[in-house]
Amino acid sequence: MKPQILMLQPYKPGKSPEDIQKEYNVEKVVKLASNENPFGCSPHVERALQNSFSLCSSYPDGAANELREKLAERLDVKESQLLFGSGLDEVIQTISRAMLREGDNIVTASNTFPQYKHHAIVEGCEVREIPLKNGAFDLDTMANAIDIRTRVVWICNPNNPTGTYVKEEALVHFLRTVPKNILVVVDEAYYEYVNKEDFPQTIPLLKEFENLLVLRTFSKAYGLAAFRIGYAVGNEQLIEKINIVRLPFNTSTFAQTAAVTALKDEDFLQFCAEENRKGLEQYAEALKELEVDYYPSEANFIFICTDESQRWFEHLIQKGFIVRPFPSGVRITIGTKEQNTGVISIIKSLMAEKKQIKAGVTS
Numbered sequence: 001m002k003p004q005i006l007m008l009q010p011y012k013p014g015k016s017p018e019d020i021q022k023e024y025n026v027e028k029v030v031k032l033a034s035n036e037n038p039f040g041c042s043p044h045v046e047r048a049l050q051n052s053f054s055l056c057s058s059y060p061d062g063a064a065n066e067l068r069e070k071l072a073e074r075l076d077v078k079e080s081q082l083l084f085g086s087g088l089d090e091v092i093q094t095i096s097r098a099m100l101r102e103g104d105n106i107v108t109a110s111n112t113f114p115q116y117k118h119h120a121i122v123e124g125c126e127v128r129e130i131p132l133k134n135g136a137f138d139l140d141t142m143a144n145a146i147d148i149r150t151r152v153v154w155i156c157n158p159n160n161p162t163g164t165y166v167k168e169e170a171l172v173h174f175l176r177t178v179p180k181n182i183l184v185v186v187d188e189a190y191y192e193y194v195n196k197e198d199f200p201q202t203i204p205l206l207k208e209f210e211n212l213l214v215l216r217t218f219s220k221a222y223g224l225a226a227f228r229i230g231y232a233v234g235n236e237q238l239i240e241k242i243n244i245v246r247l248p249f250n251t252s253t254f255a256q257t258a259a260v261t262a263l264k265d266e267d268f269l270q271f272c273a274e275e276n277r278k279g280l281e282q283y284a285e286a287l288k289e290l291e292v293d294y295y296p297s298e299a300n301f302i303f304i305c306t307d308e309s310q311r312w313f314e315h316l317i318q319k320g321f322i323v324r325p326f327p328s329g330v331r332i333t334i335g336t337k338e339q340n341t342g343v344i345s346i347i348k349s350l351m352a353e354k355k356q357i358k359a360g361v362t363s
Ligand SMILES: *Cc1c(COP(=O)(O)O)cnc(C)c1O
Pocket: 035, 086, 087, 088, 089, 090, 113, 156, 160, 187, 189, 217, 218, 219, 225, 228, 229, 230
C-alpha cells in the first residue's frame, strides 16, 4: 500500500438525524451541518424521475449529452468545455489523479474544503496550506508559495467553512502572476447564492486564462446532493485530457435527468437564494446585537467565532440542531426562517450563560 494512505483517515460523515434522535431523545432533528438545501429541490424533479424509471436497466449516457447541451447553453460555453462528476468530490479526485505526480505540490489555504488536500496526499504530493486572511484566501502569500513543483492551486470561493470570498480584481491579478503551466482551480460550490457585484465572473475569464478551471455543483443551491452531480468548466483541450481519467459511467441517468430538470426551474433557484439572503441577515442582525463575531458570508452557511465550539455543539444538538464544530467556531447551514430563529434563540441563551459564568468568576 502507498505509505501516505496509512496516514489518512476515511471521510467521517456526521451522525445521522436518526442516530441523534435516539441518542439525545429529541423529537425533531434539523441537520444544519452539511450545507444542504432546507427547501429540497425543484418540485419538477420528482415527476421527471418517475417518467425515467424505465431506464433503470440501461447504462447511463456516459457523456451526459442532454445535460451537457443545456448547461453549455446556460453558461455560454462550448459543450466540450464541460466535465461531469459524481458530485464535485469526484471531480476533485479526477483532477488530482490527472494532474499530480509524486513529489509535486499543491497550494491552497487552511481552513478550506478538505478534499483538495486529501487527494494530493493520496497522489504523494506536498500540501502547502496558506492561512486564511480575515477568513478569505490570501492570494498574495499563495503566489509566493508557488515553485517549480507546484501543479495545482485550489481556491474555494466563497470559502467553506468561512463563507468569505475573493474579489474579481484580486483573482484576476493572481491569475496574471501564476505561470501558465500551473492549473488554478476555483471551486464555486456556492456560486448560486452569491449576491456581491465584485464576486468574480469566472466563466468569461476562461477565454483569457487557459489554466483556469471552474467547479460548480447541483448539490447545494439546486438541492440535489443525494444524486451526486457536479461539473468542471475549462479550456477544451484541458477538459479533453482530464476526461481520460473519468470513469465511463460516473454520473447516473437519474442524476442527469434531475440536473436537467432542476436547471430549467430558475424560479426555485431564485427563491432559495432569496430565502438564504434573508436568513443570513437574520443571523447578522442577531449576532451584532449579541456582540458575537462571525464572518460575513456569501454562501448558505455562517461561521460563528467562539472559543466554546464544543459546548455550543453539545447544547445545540440537545435541542435537535446539528451544526459543524471547528476549533475556532461553529459552521451553521442557513435553514428556513423558523429553523434560524430556533438556532438564534439557543445562541442567545448560550451567551447569557457565558455572561453569568463570567460574572460569577469576577464577583
Ligand atoms: C459541498 C462542497 C463540495 C462537494 O460537493 P458535491 O458536489 O456534493 O460533491 C465541493 N466543494 C465545496 C467547497 C463544497 O462545499
